[in-house]
Amino acid sequence: MSGALLSAPILSSRGLTKRFGSRIACRDIDFDLWPGEVLGVVGESGSGKTTLLNCLAGRMTPEAGTITYDSATYGPVDVHGLSEARRRLLSRTEWGFVNQDARDGLRMGVSAGANIGERLMAVGARHYGDIRRTAADWLDRVEIEQARLDDRPTTYSGGMRQRLQIARNLVSKPRLVFMDEPTGGLDVSVQARILDLLRGLVGTLNLSAVLVTHDLGVARLLTHRLMVMQGGRVVEDGLTDQVLDDPQDAYTQMLVASILPV
């Protein structure tokens, strides 16, 4: 991404609050995400980071606050003010969501090609050969052998499934990708491969992203900015390298100090 600072945030949150009964999961979350930025949301279990992600992506409805997305089709829209139809359409075209467990983001019973092609078919692609070629190209980009195009994800390893999930999301050239612990539960070498892949794709496709993770190493590698959450609140935020190298808040300092040395 080169050139001048762009004029509008791609995603804005103001006063976002989500409750489950009397328990407040996240409270008064404010931020602006600018095009091309990857925002990391880190925190421990129960910090509210996943709830925040789900509210941003329209999967949960907050009790208070506004989330504004600068859509390519409709201009700035209130994510929770949209009709369900529009929100579902947005989430299949302009957004991506990479789940921690790839099974939640794939159709396990159909081939990899069908999985990748689905978003294209959902918006009217009707040429089998073209869809197949695009799907094969994407398998390549996520470093899965093209010979596996007709295999079902049940025959894939965990790392392959995750890469397939990534391809399935990116085929529609989304502008904003939500990621929930995209490398959680995977072997370390597999994680490394996927992180590299994500890093490369975010760069070449100029994606904006919100990435939830508890792993500060993942945050260091993938994110430009970081928000640290504790007990539903953002306790610190700033440039990733600055938050990790010069943490101001007591909780952030404790988190950073807790990283096991290798």
Add this chain to the structure above:
Amino acid sequence: MPALRVSGLTKSFVVHAQGDLALPVLRDVALAVSPGECLALVGPSGSGKSTLLRSLYGNYRPDAGSIRVRHGADWVELVRAEPRTVLDVRRRTLGFVSQFLRVIPRVATIDVVAEPAIRLGMNADEAHRRAEFLLGVLGIPAKLWSLPPATFSGGEQQRVNIARSLSVDYPVLLLDEPTASLDPANRDGVVELIHQRREAGAAIVGIFHDVSVRDALATRIHDVALSGNSVGVHA
């Protein structure tokens, strides 16, 4: 006209785990660097040289003061700037050679070096050619270019670091012990490259432990231990 202007820069570290212990490091630092100048930061260990340098890059957060950099046609204030502002300045204007190459798993050395240029819009082939040239000058053999730097020696990693930081012609360069792990032969190559940048108009702020390197590159000295600074023991 300066490319970088600092005034009133003040920073302490607060360690909450030790009962909010405050360690003041910088107080009211002021300096300015113009294109073609190389300002060497000197002072005893712990006087805040590295803290100052990292603050200039936005890696450390100052408590007070102003850091203004000439970014394109404008002056940009970096203290308390929005992240995207700092990111844009780092992309095009401000380069940093740190002592540590944070190793990105699996990315080939040639790609590590070319990345900043490609991100700025340079054509990939051209960026790779430039990377090859820099790696060549810095003595990294071609057979290592397609390997990730994770398995390289400290000195090799440092030279990859330097190549990466020089792949873009940054108007302002910050150098933190650029020759620290290098043997004399490689050191000279680095000094030559930095010298060329200075001659081409870059404004440079650097920490050079090696006196001969400092003498070769610096046009001015700034003593961090003087005038109200470094009351504590952090660097």
Add this chain to the structure above:
Amino acid sequence: MPDSSIEGGAYNYAYLDEQTKRMIRRAILKAVAVPGYQVPFGGREMPLPYGWGTGGIQVTAAIIGRDDTLKVIDQGADDTTNAVSIRRFFAKVADVATTTSTEKATITQTRHRVPETPLREGQIIVFQVPIPEPLRMLEPRETETRTLHALSEYGVMQVSLYESIARFGRIAKTYNYPVMVNDRYIMSPSPIPKFDNPKLDRSPALQLYGAGREKRIYAVPPYTPVKSLDFDDHPFEVESWTECCALCGSRESFLDEMIVDDAGKRMFICSDTDWCERRR
């Protein structure tokens, strides 16, 4: 009100009570107003179990009158057990003329075929439907399929066709082939062979579909576009035979393959008995 002429007052006209018929007619009107949309209805207990045409029978019962002429076919034949039973049922409870001739029928109730003889304006064809939801095999949740229809989110159906081509080299579905009705709803045309799908497209007749077990009614009004789903490079194709009908010589109709002796001798015969007889 029971009709005193039916079995000495034991049954109401056409078996169902008047309120039920009215309810079903309301469902039919709604279905006709939104072609291809599945309308829930309060299905009644019928004198035969689910899976034997209770949906089709309820639809026919709601619309039939003494002036009608009813034809009933099962797999194209008027003379199979089920067709005979249902025809006899309506002859009794609706006091109505019956026929085997497609041309003469005002209402044709059918299981698994559309008659070869082209239908005319003013005729009604009633389909017996086992599973009305075309997405059922792809999405088991009723709540979700209703949402998909409401939002026109039919990617999953196209995915299943893609998958068929990936696995078999072609779209392997040969019956109950999904169609897009009036450019809006995907519909199951009931388990008719895909050979019959083109007959549905802009038919001059009214098509009514009844599913008894699932309690859904849907409809395609006359002259409505009905398009079979496909890909641009794998267009929809119907079945064809190298043989012709062994009895009438037809090369245009859907042929059943019959094994006629223990040695395995085969004959190909028109599935539509009326069509075949007329040609002979």
